[in-house]
Amino acid sequence: MDFVTLNNGVRMPRIGLGVWRVPDDEAAAAAATAIEAGYRSVDTAKLYRNERGVGRAVRASGVPREELFVTTKLWNDEHGYDAALRAFDASMDRLGLDYLDLYLIHWPVPARDRYVETWRALERLCAEGRVRAVGVSNFTVETLDRLLGEAGIVPAVNQIELHPMLPQAELRGYHAEHGIVTEAWSPLGQGRGLLEEPVLAELAAKHGRSPAQVVLRWHLQLGGVVIPKSVTPSRIAENIDVFDFVLDPGDMAAIAVLDSGTRLGPDPATFNRAD
């Protein structure tokens, strides 16, 4: 496993298991399979209703806790200083862990305009050592600019929708300028459409890999962190077997043609759902 070093010195695995839309028991099984296969990072959220399963798998893994990296996220109805502190306690109760590795504000929810206040609570949790690093998700250049103008800690990570159809060049450039690690969600385009693109089949054949492995390699070569979701043991193993081949500049350019600006998830500038 490769690692990135976050802006506070914490090391984060470059590949983690995503578990969105995975029921609790299935998430526990997938996380156990992943850890057994060599993953050291799992990405959950209060929204996913599977923090309990992820925590069970982490505790039962037999791998020392300090070798594992657990991320969870505060949901949109938990913004606000006190609400965020309560949300963290509730997530930690569900996870059954003594400390967390990364806590993220899931969405900025611009219509509520409470993300700066929420961030202050995350800064406090970090200062108290209850979480090793804090970050955001789905923040835009605009919401990051505002946060950085008022924050004491620069977010370690911004977890954003990122795949060859939506390569997010501007936001990645902003992250690089400010020392924020880019973490890609829906990195495989949610497993539909993208993976059937002929150019990916060609590159897969050229490298003797699968289209998913080619896409994950593309992510790694952009320089960030990636969290593919799978509940299929063979795919879980396949998705971390990407550290021993390299896409050349021509391969990267061929994948760049897939940029269509297509979002698979909500637009963070207007996503204000808080139920």
Ligand SMILES: NC(=O)C1=CN([C@@H]2O[C@H](COP(=O)(O)OP(=O)(O)OC[C@H]3O[C@@H](n4cnc5c(N)ncnc54)[C@H](OP(=O)(O)O)[C@@H]3O)[C@@H](O)[C@H]2O)C=CC1
């Ligand atoms: N911060 C945010 O707002 C968001 C965060 N996320 C996070 O990002 C994670 C990943 O994104 P997600 O939207 O789940 O989608 P992904 O892009 O990771 O795609 C997952 C889909 O691809 C399939 N798949 C996985 N590996 C392979 C493979 N090797 N070959 C073919 N198909 C494959 C999976 O099938 P199967 O499971 O059946 O094997 C599943 O249907 C989430 O699980 C979540 O943790 C996601 C959305 C928003």
Ligand SMILES: O=C(O)C(=O)[C@@H](O)[C@H](O)C(=O)CO
């Ligand atoms: O999966 C996540 O982390 C999300 O935030 C998304 O599911 C998001 O809430 C969404 O897609 C709602 O339609």
